Amino acid sequence: MIExxxxxxxxxxxxxxxxxxxxxRPGMVTGFLGPNxxxxxxxxxxxxxxxxxxxxxxxxxxxxxxxxxxxxxxxxALLDARSVHPGRSAYHHLLALAQTCGIRRSRVxxxxxxxxxxxxxxxxxxxxxxxxxQRLGIAAALLGDPGTVILDEPVNGLDTEGIRWxxxxxxGLAAEGRTVFVSxxxxxEMAMTAQHLIVIGRGRLIADTGMEEFVARAAPGxxxxxxxxxxxxxxxxxxxxxxVAEAGDGGLAVSGLTTDEVGRLAGAAGITLLExxxxxxxxxxxxxxxxxDAVEFRAPTTRGAQP
Amino acid sequence: MTTTNRIPTARPAGATxxxxxxxxxxxxEWTKLRSQPSTFWSLLAxxxxxxxxxxxxxxxxxxxxxxxxxxVAAFDPTAVSLTGVQLAQLAVGVLGVLLVAGEYATxxxxxxxxxxxxxLPVLWGKAIVLALATLVxxxxxxxxxxxxxxxxxxxxxxxxxxxHPGVARAVVGSTLFLSAVGLLGLGLGALLRSxxxxxxxxxxxxxxxxxxxxxxxxxxSDKLYPYLPVPAGAAVANVQPDSAxxxxxxxxGLFCLYTGVVLALAAWQLRRRDA
Numbered sequence: 243m244i245e246x247x248x249x250x251x252x253x254x255x256x257x258x259x260x261x262x263x264x265x266x267r268p269g270m271v272t273g274f275l276g277p278n279x280x281x282x283x284x285x286x287x288x289x290x291x292x293x294x295x296x297x298x299x300x301x302x303x304x305x306x307x308x309x310x311x312x313x314x315x316x317x318x319a320l321l322d323a324r325s326v327h328p329g330r331s332a333y334h335h336l337l338a339l340a341q342t343c344g345i346r347r348s349r350v351x352x353x354x355x356x357x358x359x360x361x362x363x364x365x366x367x368x369x370x371x372x373x374x375x376q377r378l379g380i381a382a383a384l385l386g387d388p389g390t391v392i393l394d395e396p397v398n399g400l401d402t403e404g405i406r407w408x409x410x411x412x413x414g415l416a417a418e419g420r421t422v423f424v425s426x427x428x429x430x431e432m433a434m435t436a437q438h439l440i441v442i443g444r445g446r447l448i449a450d451t452g453m454e455e456f457v458a459r460a461a462p463g464x465x466x467x468x469x470x471x472x473x474x475x476x477x478x479x480x481x482x483x484x485x486v487a488e489a490g491d492g493g494l495a496v497s498g499l500t501t502d503e504v505g506r507l508a509g510a511a512g513i514t515l516l517e518x519x520x521x522x523x524x525x526x527x528x529x530x531x532x533x534x535d536a537v538e539f540r541a542p543t544t545r546g547a548q549p
Numbered sequence: 550m551t552t553t554n555r556i557p558t559a560r561p562a563g564a565t566x567x568x569x570x571x572x573x574x575x576x577x578e579w580t581k582l583r584s585q586p587s588t589f590w591s592l593l594a595x596x597x598x599x600x601x602x603x604x605x606x607x608x609x610x611x612x613x614x615x616x617x618x619x620x621v622a623a624f625d626p627t628a629v630s631l632t633g634v635q636l637a638q639l640a641v642g643v644l645g646v647l648l649v650a651g652e653y654a655t656x657x658x659x660x661x662x663x664x665x666x667x668x669l670p671v672l673w674g675k676a677i678v679l680a681l682a683t684l685v686x687x688x689x690x691x692x693x694x695x696x697x698x699x700x701x702x703x704x705x706x707x708x709x710x711x712x713h714p715g716v717a718r719a720v721v722g723s724t725l726f727l728s729a730v731g732l733l734g735l736g737l738g739a740l741l742r743s744x745x746x747x748x749x750x751x752x753x754x755x756x757x758x759x760x761x762x763x764x765x766x767x768x769x770s771d772k773l774y775p776y777l778p779v780p781a782g783a784a785v786a787n788v789q790p791d792s793a794x795x796x797x798x799x800x801x802g803l804f805c806l807y808t809g810v811v812l813a814l815a816a817w818q819l820r821r822r823d824a
Contacts, residue, residue, distance in 0.1 A: 325659055326660075329587060338581045
């Protein structure tokens with residue numbers, strides 16, 4: 243459980259994180275979404291006590307991270323895959339980390355195995371690809387068998403197989419009852435992985451909501467309809483509070499009405515339909531819509547709907 | 550690359566046993582030190598300079614031995630054989646800088662401080678490991694430089710015995726001075742966070758004050774000189790009484806005080822600043 247209360251970080255006159263309040267709950271994957279530069283990494287560094295908040299506070303399982311006696315047991319984090327000394331082997335990087343809190347050596351081998359790095363664990367990490375670096379960072383995050391896992395953009399640089407691996411890994415960790423907090427700037431990736439979303443833009447909270455609600459709220463469905471008489475159909479739909487736009491080659495894009503309603507109205511009016519489809523806006527579009535103007539969309543309205 | 554999704558858990562070691570302690574952080578820092586190639590090369594350079602340069606300088610002095618009773622009386626065979634220490638201090642000081650500034654350069658510092666969120670154990674751990682590693686490696690090297698140097702100087706009967714008053718202190722003291730310079734570099738690295746900045750700062754502190762003192766009126770600079778970092782620290786290696794220098798351990802103590810101030814500032818900044 244991660245709880246941020248009024249979390250604020252100011253660098254000079256730039257407000258990187260602006261009064262963020264959110265809770266990340268155990269047992270599910272929570273996506274932390276926002277365009278580049280929205281303040282995701284800064285927020286994660288504040289959770290880990292690396293950066294001190296200008297105002298507000300953040301706790302992990304009820305305590306500021308710094309006050310945990312066994313920090314690696316509480317939180318495992320991947321902040322930057324390149325945060326490895328290039329001259330040191332992956333094995334020694336993990337061993338040094340394990341030794342700070344007395345984690346046994348065999349555990350290092352276990353996590354190396356688990357992320358699939360056994361073949362290269364003794365090689366200098368400087369020669370690793372970004373994807374291998376991500377795997378090493380994830381191994382480090384899992385070292386202490388933590389109750390909370392925080393990963394900053396973990397799929398960066400991974401191939402398709404690696405992305406699929408991360409996805410099932412995260413879902414597995416959440417299913418074991420752990421708190422999993424994963425940032426990304428890619429909505430589509432989050433859609434496959436996360437059950438809950440925290441969206442920020444320009445340091446501010448835009449949405450804190452379940453994945454499905456987010457999509458439904460951000461982009462209501464659009465109905466595409468093509469008929470033999472577009473003008474008559476458009477007039478009819480407008481009279482029933484539908485918003486109608488020309489969609490080219492005689493098609494109309496209708497919002498505010500469902501496919502059922504459009505079909506019945508057209509049937510009753512004797513207009514022949516050639517095509518009738520519901521177009522769910524893609525998640526990526528929903529995300530772009532929401533974050534296009536972070537200030538305008540500053541509407542944490544669904545927070546009250548949380549369990 | 551084969552991957553498994555099943556991550557084995559580490560339950561046998563319970564939450565309470567995974568506490569961060571200073572002793573554990575020292576072990577961790579030891580692993581970091583020995584697994585970093587730059588450490589190896591810095592220490593190797595230091596050892597080679599101590600023995601190699603000392604021997605070379607002894608050979609030079611033997612080929613041009615001091616002439617006349619005054620020159621012979623002023624000849625300090627211990628200092629001549631330990632000349633290499635003055636160069637080795639640069640290698641050891643740079644090693645100290647690299648231990649911390651290198652972590653800032655690579656971003657590893659965030660991993661280190663996230664694992665040890667109270668932070669100070671990381672600095673103390675590095676200091677303990679660096680001090681012990683330089684002592685254990687440099688003491689034999691300094692002793693070897695002394696013995697090799699004396700055997701070279703004996704050709705002209707210029708050598709001195711380790712049992713001669715002050716000689717053993719000079720040999721051990723030179724090694725302690727090297728460790729202290731390493732800690733000074735460590736403190737500067739932690740304070741300035743950049744390798745280039747900290748190396749410049751280190752060289753500035755080691756050599757700058759003497760240069761600046763030279764610009765002062767002679768009576769001022771003579772009074773000030775013994776209290777400058779390197780002249781103070783080097784006093785520990787004086788075998789012949791030197792009225793212009795501090796007493797050996799007083800001088801070394803003063804150098805340790807300077808180093809302590811830098812380390813204290815570094816500790817204060819480490820606690821305070823964002824990583």
